[in-house]
Amino acid sequence: MADFARSDSGAVQTQLDRLAKLSPGGDRLGLERIVQLLDRLGRPQDRLPPVLHIAGTNGKGSTCAFLRAMLEAAGFNVHMFTSPHLVRFNERIRIAGKLVTDEQLAELLTEVLDCSQDIEPSFFEVATAAALLAFSRTPADACILEVGLGGRLDATNVVDRPLVCGIAGLGIDHRQWLGNRLSDIAGEKAAIAKRGVPLVTQRYSPPAAHQVQRKAEEAGAPWIGRGALWESRLIRGEIHYRDSHGALTLPMPSLPGRHQADNASLAVAMLRHQDVLTVAPEAMAKGIRSATWPARLQKLAAGPLTAMLPKGSELWIDGGHNASAARQVADHLRRTARDNLPLVLIFASLTTKDPRAMLKPFAGLASEIHTVPIADYDCRPPTALAELAAELGFRASGNETVEQALGRVGQPARVLIFGSLYLAGEVFRANGEIPD
Template sequence: MQYSEAIDYLYSRLPVFHRIGAKALKPGLGNTLRLCEALGNPQHQFRSIHVAGTNGKGSSSHMLAAVYQSAGYRVGLYTSPHLQSFTERIRISGVPIAEERVAQFVVDNQALIEAIEPSFFEVTVAMAFAYFARQQVDLAIIEVGLGGRLDSTNVITPAVSLITNIGYDHTDILGDTLAKIATEKAGIIKPGVPVVISETQPETEPVFCQIANSVGADITFADQQWQLTDTGLLNGKRQVTVGETGANLPFSETTLSLDLLGSYQLRNLAGVLSTVNRVAATWPVTTAQLAEGLANVTRLTGLKGRFQTLQERPRVIVDTAHNEPGLAALFASVGSLAYQYLHVVVGFVADKDRLPALRQLPREARYYFCQAESPRALPVAVLQQEAAELGLIGTAFSDVNSALNASLGEAQSDDLIVVTGSNYTIAELTNL
């Protein structure tokens, strides 16, 4: 079986969330546990850091991986969804899993897959864990797919758990209040395992404290531990000073350069710093190694789609923001940039509450609406109409590349073009 055949097999046989949404979910951890047991329980054969949250968990996972790679560790990284290649989901020290290994895993475990009938995500988690165990990584950064409590990744016992923030997303699955969503995310908190919360939020702080205390997990709110100051861009990287907050912290009085340019990354950075500090006895990192990793995340880990610049004059920025808090953070960062006119290329999925997200889009921009090829994509005519009702005026295009080309044709050299709205929209860009 070739790689393309293996991927076609997985897509055709197994329910895939990014194609059919919540219907792809398999309740509980039973399937993942059965897969792992048949594979020799690889989830117990490597040490890990578990990362959950509404927004920022992907960026935080990549930042952690980059820091530990810079410190000389052999680092596994599991993230989802992928943008352009399935192999992006499973990396060791920045190198995606080989296509041949993916194909061989499917061949070796085809009978197991057909006996258990897991979801696509459950199989990819088992594949990643088996790969990390066989390759004997020093540690693995494991990003939660959705939620936490019932997410397939939640069969590990990490050295530390990191929860970035809580916002309204997947409310049909996780709950319709921040407290309910936080309860699901907090499901990754394990007895006796420290947990770091990147952002203190009044609606969710009591939830995290109660759950952490009930299982004896030491809890740290990272934004209360670090004083981070954004001092702007220098040589194409965001400069952040790390100040004292009264505690004797190892990275205080340090200036860090971030190649992830969105100003919202400071929220993620706090969680990363607290996480690194919390497990310093297990995986020591010097200030120089920390700085090296954070300055080179995209090069070290291959992260794309986070306030990523595709070209200059006109500047084109792509960002996978796809919900209300994510889009609010994105356009707050956009507001810090100098440009003449703003052009926004945007496409959404259909199975989410779009009105709060649409309200984060600036009215003064020129819009280019588009539709991804995913079955979950919102029809572009519907998006155009809903946007118009909010005063967001623009033209409809059949795909993101046509929309981007049109914006490039209309923009002047000192304008700014932002492409956003969905992972699936960004994934279809030909020059990503």
Template sequence: MNDVFLERLAKLTSKYPKVIDLSLARVKKLLNKLDNPHLKIPPIIHVAGTNGKGSTIAFLFNSLKCAGQKVHVYTSPHLIEVTERIILANKKISYNKLFQALDYCEKVNNGEHITQFELLTCIAFFLMSKTKADVTLLETGLGGRLDATNIIKNPILTIITSISLDHSDFLGNKLHSIAKEKAGIIKKGIPCISAPQEIEVKKVLIDKCKEKQAKLIISDQKSFISYEKNGFKINKSNIEDHLFPWPSLEGPHQVINAALAITALITVPELRVNLKDMNQGIVSTYWPGRLEKISKSIVKRYSLTTEDIWLDGGHNIAGAQAIKNWIIHKKIKKIILVCGFLKNKDAEDILFILKDYIKYIIFVPIDNKNSYTVEELSIMSKNLDISYYMSNSVKEAITSSLISKSSKVLIFGSLYLIGAILKLTNN
């Protein structure tokens, strides 16, 4: 990326602050000036939820590609570069195309107030409307009802991934209120597929689908999937005898995300994805920073003591529970946790879930003004009686003498943190 692009990114960040101000009014106004490109993009699958949105979209994207489909994708946030957010007909957008669209959309917006996410969403719709594809995969940024992506009218399917407590400052601190916001993407007469949910969440989804006369496909946690020796089966479906291979993404929660994607594909037969395409798609999916193991080449480059270093962008209670389940599933004895958290996260509660599986923690700072200091986190660790150390950076932590050849290390707690380590390894 050259200096011109760096300057444009800096302008984007300063002129359109990264703030959350949930409303559809500004997006509607700009899209209207752009001749409503969101009404001219290929058929849409709209995805909301707390955890698993990105992974579910990644499984969908890969399976559709295996079936020979051209796919648009819009996700957030990005880990390293803003171009990660937009895929046009299976190809990540170039900086040149992104900033050409930014220049045009800024000109059309004519100085009207708009948030960074809203502007990027409008840019994505504008570019997608100009590029031929077969299907569009659209991820909400926050919530659903008032999320900028919910300006769309008639998706072919909506998907609700696992819902749990997160972003309570915007969505409320009750599961019921969060579920109502997420369910806001459900449209009249359009089928909705949901991951297994808590009882109160399930009730919200049932009520919303009744109101919208939308078919709801949802299973209980225990009855959704049958786990076999060499793979899994999806129960109560028209393919329940088919054995799917284990997905390429690590963790029991990713089996649920893969099954959710598969259920979506068989619910919309016009997508023309067969079982062979789905098999191939879920075993070759890559989604960075989700229980991702650092490559041996990176270990060698930075002379790391252990090869067993994992990255996970989990940053809430459900994310911690997913890590705990992975540790139990893999029969891991103890991990060294390298972590940092933003202040809007329940850091102490997250650490409490993992405390029995932690050898010790190395706290690291996050380059964000809204993050906990390592000193603040160390107090939480003392309260929980977890051994800890403090480090000046992730690089210092993973290259320190605290980590031995036999150590299993997990870098966890924030997508900002994972982005920083991926940027380090990419460099």
């Protein structure tokens, strides 16, 4: 799947155009190109502040957001690299708490691309190199790196000695790269483990847990697994966390969904199992309450798209793109809907995803499904998705645009746009909401 970006800055767009011509596009795993590129740039990965490295199928981005919020609440300056961006490339790189500016980004991309001519790096490899270069030149107290795809061969896996590593929720995704079994996927993601560096994880099925344990042992990394060395439970609307350091009672996150309590707890566990950055429980609680992460069960503000819906409607978006994310979203909506608003799903899917598995959790919940394409990406035809939805028992229609799909909502409803972070970015732009 070819990745790309557009920018309103002419200087940035010039470099993005260079990247599009230079890179063959698509996902390309392997460390040879990124290592060669970083060597030419003076190995910026060796000059970073303490690194917190996070992998996972679902929840790793939210875990990064919780880590950043907690660390900043404790008074630290934090770099952060995440992917993908929703509207602007700048969203991927946060330097000491602030999004990279267009001027900074143009200069970083120019420098990286000038060193890349015979390497043919991927889009993600160039983004990673630009982020590491920026982080190496600006003082900060911590650096959060989100794995892009997998872990073992991901471009972020070039830091020899991070402070702590974490793995969020696991699910079946990217089968062509990571394997068809959850245990295979677990092994790929656990390969970010480094000798002597704590590997903090969620609780997994026995086959997946066995692979995580095996990878940790091979690397010489202490495995800090949920259920063994730390635990977290929801009791009467609070997170009750415990580990060998003691027990904490923490608030529920402002991010909707019970699964966000799991992500916040993983962030707490990562911070509690390192000894460089001191984060008091009060800062953890403040970070959990203040953390934001766009396109995760987010209610859209007033704008051109929300204005298209009948009065009394709500427009929500979630960038989930696999079966486990769909189950989490559907579970949240079942538990929290206290009114009679019907749920209408506006849905899209890349060709690499399993739309049947993503739609099944909404059976008996969504009153109708309107399918749409994802502009500029290799996606499943809306008509084919609508036929699949009809086979599953939904009232469904295929549409050429999100606007056309919204126009089919004839009565007040809770409308959820779901199926892809790329679709989420398209929707944010159309509604005039630019994540910052």
